[in-house]
Amino acid sequence: MTKQIIVPFGPQHPVLPEPIHLDLVLEDERVVDAIPSIGYIHRGFEKLVEKREFTEYVYIAERTCGICSFIHGATYCQGIEQIMNIEVPERADYLRTIWSEYSRLHSHLLWLGCFADSFGFENLFMAAWRIRERILDVFEQTTGGRVIQGSCKIGGVRRDIANDKLTGMSRDLDSIQKEIEELTTVFLNDDTVRHRTRNIGVLSRDDAYHLGAVGPTARGSGVAIDLRKTGYGAYDRLNVPVITDSCGDCYSRCYVRCKELFTSIDLIQQAITEIPDGPIDVKVTGSPNGEYFMRAEQPRGELVHYLKGNGTKFLVRSRIRTPTLTNIPPLVKMLQGCELADVPVIVLSIDPCISCTER
Amino acid sequence: MGFFEMTKTALKTVLSRPVTILYPYQPAKKTSLTRGHVVQDGSKCISCSICVKKCPSQAILLNKEAKTWQIDRFRCVVCNSCVDTCPTRCLSMDTQYTAPASVQGVEVFTITYVKPPKPEKKEETKE
Amino acid sequence: MKQEQSIIPIDVGQLIGSVEQCRNEGYRLAQIGCTKVGDNSFEVNYSFDKDYVLRNLRITVTAETEVPSITGMYWGAFVYENEMHDLFGIQVKGINIDFKGTFIQTAIKYPFGVTVTKGEKP
Numbered sequence: 166m167t168k169q170i171i172v173p174f175g176p177q178h179p180v181l182p183e184p185i186h187l188d189l190v191l192e193d194e195r196v197v198d199a200i201p202s203i204g205y206i207h208r209g210f211e212k213l214v215e216k217r218e219f220t221e222y223v224y225i226a227e228r229t230c231g232i233c234s235f236i237h238g239a240t241y242c243q244g245i246e247q248i249m250n251i252e253v254p255e256r257a258d259y260l261r262t263i264w265s266e267y268s269r270l271h272s273h274l275l276w277l278g279c280f281a282d283s284f285g286f287e288n289l290f291m292a293a294w295r296i297r298e299r300i301l302d303v304f305e306q307t308t309g310g311r312v313i314q315g316s317c318k319i320g321g322v323r324r325d326i327a328n329d330k331l332t333g334m335s336r337d338l339d340s341i342q343k344e345i346e347e348l349t350t351v352f353l354n355d356d357t358v359r360h361r362t363r364n365i366g367v368l369s370r371d372d373a374y375h376l377g378a379v380g381p382t383a384r385g386s387g388v389a390i391d392l393r394k395t396g397y398g399a400y401d402r403l404n405v406p407v408i409t410d411s412c413g414d415c416y417s418r419c420y421v422r423c424k425e426l427f428t429s430i431d432l433i434q435q436a437i438t439e440i441p442d443g444p445i446d447v448k449v450t451g452s453p454n455g456e457y458f459m460r461a462e463q464p465r466g467e468l469v470h471y472l473k474g475n476g477t478k479f480l481v482r483s484r485i486r487t488p489t490l491t492n493i494p495p496l497v498k499m500l501q502g503c504e505l506a507d508v509p510v511i512v513l514s515i516d517p518c519i520s521c522t523e524r
Numbered sequence: 525m526g527f528f529e530m531t532k533t534a535l536k537t538v539l540s541r542p543v544t545i546l547y548p549y550q551p552a553k554k555t556s557l558t559r560g561h562v563v564q565d566g567s568k569c570i571s572c573s574i575c576v577k578k579c580p581s582q583a584i585l586l587n588k589e590a591k592t593w594q595i596d597r598f599r600c601v602v603c604n605s606c607v608d609t610c611p612t613r614c615l616s617m618d619t620q621y622t623a624p625a626s627v628q629g630v631e632v633f634t635i636t637y638v639k640p641p642k643p644e645k646k647e648e649t650k651e
Numbered sequence: 652m653k654q655e656q657s658i659i660p661i662d663v664g665q666l667i668g669s670v671e672q673c674r675n676e677g678y679r680l681a682q683i684g685c686t687k688v689g690d691n692s693f694e695v696n697y698s699f700d701k702d703y704v705l706r707n708l709r710i711t712v713t714a715e716t717e718v719p720s721i722t723g724m725y726w727g728a729f730v731y732e733n734e735m736h737d738l739f740g741i742q743v744k745g746i747n748i749d750f751k752g753t754f755i756q757t758a759i760k761y762p763f764g765v766t767v768t769k770g771e772k773p
């Protein structure tokens with residue numbers, strides 16, 4: 166038996182956007198085991214719910230994550246609305262969906278950039294982020310915030326998008342789509358990329374399902390879980406295709422995300438054509454009493470907001486289970502048996518967002 | 525299999541101007557909705573302290589005796605909650621980001637509102 | 652649109668059996684979450700998902716109760732169980748990767764199990 170050594174990886178590592186620590190057990194260059202540990206940025210968001218009114222907690226829920234912030238806020242609001250039996254106006258549903266899909270575009274482009282960076286393709290990284298900038302511009306024009314949108318509230322949305330602005334956005338998307346096409350061809354066809362991602366970090370379908378993988382990590386392994394299919398928001402009125410790939414390696418996960426960019430664009434286009442006119446919010450009275458598990462699809466996978474109220478202004482519990490937390494066990498499985506040099510690529514391939522993992 | 529897939533993108537990059545801005549030497553991008561920082565109009569504030577209660581990060585402090593309204597820019601997360609809830613609309617969101625600072629301090633606004641004659645002023649806030 | 656979900660309260664003793672049943676029926680572990688419901692009384696929800704239907708097994712425990720680990724059936728459950736231990740102080744027995752309180756390190760021990768009053772600096 167070869168001698169085993171342990172190499173610490175992270176929390177500070179050039180490729181990691183956020184701090185996660187992995188103890189890699191190596192035999193020569195091969196990783197035989199990986200032990201993850203988090204806990205560098207625990208912020209106690211869930212505890213804050215006891216100190217803030219449930220209407221204010223929207224802002225806090227939104228700040229759980231700096232990338233899919235809008236979806237966090239919207240999921241929280243939808244959860245509360247389910248407890249309080251609030252019927253949200255249709256236009257608000259559609260607007261939430263549009264912003265959610267923009268978030269997905271923004272997140273996937275960001276991820277593509279980081280992923281390119283993880284195998285040293287700096288140029289591609291910049292190219293991906295250049296497109297992302299255009300998405301952020303749309304956010305800023307419609308909500309006032311580039312990253313933290315703050316446009317969702319319980320009972321609806323805080324800002325409307327004028328119809329001519331929506332048409333403009335739709336036209337803009339067409340040109341964004343062209344740019345994304347160019348970008349994804351590189352990711353999907355380029356030899357360099359393929360070399361670094363094919364057959365790396367393979368996760369079998371069974372493992373993916375039983376270890377609780379969600380989002381593109383699961384779909385890359387052929388598990389078709391997409392919470393948008395449950396039809397929250399306006400998704401029940403839109404046609405949501407679920408994209409899967411069967412190989413379960415880093416390339417598959419990249420493939421799924423690349424294709425999802427187009428799904429998102431398509432969904433926004435559908436929503437823009439179908440969006441009805443009408444009010445954007447309803448008045449909320451009373452306090453939530455009850456509990457609900459609200460689940461939504463984030464760019465990284467299934468997000469669970471468990472909310473429990475007791476009839477006062479303060480919720481008893483808000484539990485946020487973010488997709489990365491449940492993607493950590495699959496990550497450990499992927500890392501077993503890989504080469505040390507591939508570790509950054511594999512870690513990035515699950516799209517880790519550690520801040521929201523720890524909340 | 526593909527080779528030279530990046531050529532088009534690379535060429536475009538070479539030929540076009542940089543997309544990045546040298547902030548703060550060049551002004552940041554702004555839109556009419558951009559949430560920059562909160563400003564308060566002391567002449568309209570009725571000291572109701574709704575904004576203090578509605579601020580999720582407890583950045584606002586209102587002193588009714590001294591007639592001051594102060595905001596801690598380091599705490600403020602620019603969420604727009606106070607602007608939305610202020611009954612007299614004396615708070616507004618400026619599109620200019622606050623300048624970077626290295627010491628935490630509070631910005632104090634004096635409330636000059638005197639009771640009845642409530643001037644009708646134009647709104648500069650969105651919504 | 653309401654998402655389908657059910658909550659099934661069970662005893663701690665039944666936990667392993669019920670989880671095993673879920674595993675055999677092809678459920679996927681969605682999350683394990685803990686809620687403080689009173690002084691030294693915690694609810695633990697084990698959520699399982701299959702075809703977008705959420706089934707929650709709920710046990711009510713105290714900090715002294717030893718909860719058996721379900722990592723035998725769901726290997727990935729260690730993240731939640733460690734989190735439960737670190738944040739709420741619930742004793743979970745037999746986790747496959749037991750961090751023994753170092754998974755999430757906080758200044759206050761078991762922050763979610765105690766009530767921190769305002770002004771008290773951690």
Ligand code: SF4
Binds near residue numbers: 582
């Ligand atoms: S913008 Fe938000 S955080 Fe800032 S003072 Fe107003 S309510 Fe508080």
Ligand code: SF4
Binds near residue numbers: 586593610
């Ligand atoms: S700023 Fe507005 S909300 Fe705040 S005390 Fe003055 S009037 Fe009331």
